[in-house]
Amino acid sequence: METEAVPVERVRLETEERTDEATVRGDVRKKRIETDVSDETGVADETGQSDR
Structure with missing residues (x-):
């Protein structure tokens, strides 16, 4: 069995x-994005507001 010493750089x-x-x-420009997602999904809209 051999042991090898290897230098370590910290x-x-x-x-x-x-x-x-x-x-x-x-x-400042404001952009409105239209999606095909139904309002019944509970997914937040582009303003971050959830419809539930």
Whole structure:
């Protein structure tokens, strides 16, 4: 039986958290999507509202 020593590399990573606030201006578009799903399914519509 043989034993082999293998070097192991350990790496540590530190991240910096950054939060920014900005005022943006511009036109906002709203899009309505039509589907073929029946209203009786209880599936939420495009606004996230459930019909049940």
